[in-house]
Amino acid sequence: MNARLILSVVAVVLALALPLILPLFQVTLLVNILIFATVVVGLVLLTGIVGLTSFGQAAFMGAGAYTTAVLTTQAGWSPWLALPAGLVVTGLIAWVLGLLTLRMQGHYLPLATIAWGMSLYYVFGNTPALGGFTGLTNIPPLSVFGLDLTSPRAFAYLALLALGLTGLGAQFLLSSRTGRAMRALRGGPLVAEAFGVNSFRLRVQVFVLAALMAGLAGWLYAHSQRFVNPTPFSLQAGIEYLFMAVVGGSGFVWGALLGSGLITGLREWLRDVLPGLIGAQGNFEVIVFGVLVILTLQFARRGLWPLLERVLPQAPVRLLPERGRLPAREKPAPGTPLLSVEHAVKQFGGLRAVNDVSFELRAGEILGLIGPNGAGKSTMFNLVTGVNPATSGRVSFMGRDITRLTAGQIHRLGLARTFQHVHLLPELSLLQNAMMGGYARGRAGMLASLLHLERREEAALQHEALRQLERVGLGELAHTLAGNLALGQQRVLEVARALVADPTLLLLDEPAAGLRYGEKMDLADLLRRLRAEGVTILLVEHDMDLVMGLVDRLVVMNYGEKLAEGSPAEIRAHPAVREAYLGVDVSGEEVA
Numbered sequence: 377m378n379a380r381l382i383l384s385v386v387a388v389v390l391a392l393a394l395p396l397i398l399p400l401f402q403v404t405l406l407v408n409i410l411i412f413a414t415v416v417v418g419l420v421l422l423t424g425i426v427g428l429t430s431f432g433q434a435a436f437m438g439a440g441a442y443t444t445a446v447l448t449t450q451a452g453w454s455p456w457l458a459l460p461a462g463l464v465v466t467g468l469i470a471w472v473l474g475l476l477t478l479r480m481q482g483h484y485l486p487l488a489t490i491a492w493g494m495s496l497y498y499v500f501g502n503t504p505a506l507g508g509f510t511g512l513t514n515i516p517p518l519s520v521f522g523l524d525l526t527s528p529r530a531f532a533y534l535a536l537l538a539l540g541l542t543g544l545g546a547q548f549l550l551s552s553r554t555g556r557a558m559r560a561l562r563g564g565p566l567v568a569e570a571f572g573v574n575s576f577r578l579r580v581q582v583f584v585l586a587a588l589m590a591g592l593a594g595w596l597y598a599h600s601q602r603f604v605n606p607t608p609f610s611l612q613a614g615i616e617y618l619f620m621a622v623v624g625g626s627g628f629v630w631g632a633l634l635g636s637g638l639i640t641g642l643r644e645w646l647r648d649v650l651p652g653l654i655g656a657q658g659n660f661e662v663i664v665f666g667v668l669v670i671l672t673l674q675f676a677r678r679g680l681w682p683l684l685e686r687v688l689p690q691a692p693v694r695l696l697p698e699r700g701r702l703p704a705r706e707k708p709a710p711g712t713p714l715l716s717v718e719h720a721v722k723q724f725g726g727l728r729a730v731n732d733v734s735f736e737l738r739a740g741e742i743l744g745l746i747g748p749n750g751a752g753k754s755t756m757f758n759l760v761t762g763v764n765p766a767t768s769g770r771v772s773f774m775g776r777d778i779t780r781l782t783a784g785q786i787h788r789l790g791l792a793r794t795f796q797h798v799h800l801l802p803e804l805s806l807l808q809n810a811m812m813g814g815y816a817r818g819r820a821g822m823l824a825s826l827l828h829l830e831r832r833e834e835a836a837l838q839h840e841a842l843r844q845l846e847r848v849g850l851g852e853l854a855h856t857l858a859g860n861l862a863l864g865q866q867r868v869l870e871v872a873r874a875l876v877a878d879p880t881l882l883l884l885d886e887p888a889a890g891l892r893y894g895e896k897m898d899l900a901d902l903l904r905r906l907r908a909e910g911v912t913i914l915l916v917e918h919d920m921d922l923v924m925g926l927v928d929r930l931v932v933m934n935y936g937e938k939l940a941e942g943s944p945a946e947i948r949a950h951p952a953v954r955e956a957y958l959g960v961d962v963s964g965e966e967v968a
């Protein structure tokens with residue numbers, strides 16, 4: 377048994393003992409902490425992991441609470457039947473709101489969550505059937521095997537179970553293929569989609585999941601209080617849940633419990649002491665919360681849980697036993713035409729960034745796409761990878777027209793890429809980063825991940841990622857955090873991540889940018905080795921040192937047009953190319 381596991385067992389035993397040993401008043405507080413933490417676990421997934429800030433989680437909690445309140449008091453339903461009904465209602469509201477708002481970027485989405493958070497609050501308060509602002513009373517207690525959970529001590533066990541299952545499910549999810557995709561979404565959809573993730577669908581799924589967790593908390597809240605009114609589901613409550621997430625550590629599942637415990641406990645204590653200190657009645661605790669959040673953001677930006685993690689023993693890293701490999705792609709024979717660009721044009725307003733460019737790439741070769749700054753290389757890269765579709769012309773891959781396909785669809789056909797500006801998940805290990813590359817080779821969805829039923833596939837992904845890390849020379853560092861790597865190694869890690877996708881074609885976007893001479897030479901060696909192993913590579917590069925000694929053929933672009941095409945020797949001798957490089961001889965010497 378490792379120390380972390382022992383500690384977890386001790387924590388669980390302590391949690392189970394607390395409802396019995398604490399005074400009754402504190403048990404009631406504990407129940408609230410557990411219920412609020414269940415809402416915050418959803419916020420951790422939504423805001424901390426995926427990066428979607430929501431002020432509206434309290435409103436979803438209200439949807440769950442009011443559904444059970446209405447069904448149990450007015451329709452005579454059993455609370456246990458009202459729970460799935462409440463989850464369906466909450467899930468449907470979230471799904472519709474998600475479809476309407478989750479395409480928004482930047483600050484528009486948080487604004488939208490404020491808008492519907494307020495709307496739902498007023499729906500609760502202004503609907504006579506929901507009791508208006510007075511609310512609904514006489515909600516029946518929950519009963520288990522004929523035993524009424526009227527005492528907070530008994531209820532605490534149910535709240536513990538709900539939070540335990542929610543937290544465990546969230547942890548399982550985060551250690552899965554879907555969880556890695558969620559983390560990749562944080563920086564925007566570019567990386568996730570490049571590896572085949574449908575980013576909008578995943579955002580909607582996480583949004584609904586977080587709402588369901590709030591709906592479950594609402595059901596518990598309604599039956600613990602035995603009455604509901606709109607106040608606990610207001611925008612202010614939604615903001616307090618965000619405070620809890622931020623203070624506890626919005627990127628950490630158990631930070632939800634820490635944040636909920638601190639804010640809820642502090643609120644009770646401050647409500648007792650502040651009026652006495654200040655000599656007046658009022659919600660002074662909210663001012664203290666504001667200061668607390670500002671201090672947290674200033675001194676512990678990732679919240680308090682990571683500070684705790686530093687002193688806690690870490691779980692040992694262990695690989696799952698491999699029970700079968702991921703399906704592999706059949707590769708075309710060397711020399712087969714793989715990628716063909718025909719008369720591609722990309723127009724940005726009045727500017728033709730790519731103007732009637734055609735070239736072909738065959739299996740087994742390294743083709744370099746070079747050109748001075750602003751020549752249109754990145755734009756061409758985006759046309760091929762589906763990030764930006766061509767205005768006219770045609771791009772085909774393995775005989776299929778991919779001109780109008782999305783980045784994810786093109787990736788699934790066998791094209792994997794790296795990024796000009798490294799896009800890794802620094803807080804994850806090299807192994808987990810590399811596993812992201814295999815997203816499209818897996819199938820397990822969100823439900824299987826929540827229930828931990830995808831371990832066989834996860835094991836296959838782990839071992840494939842390890843093989844690719846070893847292939848590029850990073851095997852020894854597999855369990856190091858990616859954020860600790862030097863830039864050269866980070867670029868190599870991106871190559872490994874792309875290789876985990878088992879690509880037919882590897883596209884590298886300026887892989888030598890920012891590297892030292894030695895790192896560039898190592899990278900060139902690696903790419904030569906990969907070519908010898910049959911990997912086809914399209915290299916968009918600026919750096920002549922790297923390109924000339926490495927590629928089989930070159931396409932040179934200038935001002936959006938194709939200037940020349942040929943072997944490195946032919947390109948070196950090409951007068952127009954020499955001129956385009958502004959007096960710098962492409963052999964590396966200064967032109968007299």
Ligand SMILES: Nc1ncnc2c1ncn2[C@@H]1O[C@H](COP(=O)(O)OP(=O)(O)OP(=O)(O)O)[C@@H](O)[C@H]1O
Nearest residue numbers: 724727729747748749750751752753754755756918
């Ligand atoms: N989204 C865009 N909107 C408008 N103009 C753009 C856009 N993207 C690129 N351009 C313009 O298209 C031209 C080609 O740019 P591109 O980034 O493709 O060149 P590049 O060869 O990759 O240059 P570099 O080596 O500096 O990255 C430039 O003039 C650039 O300003």
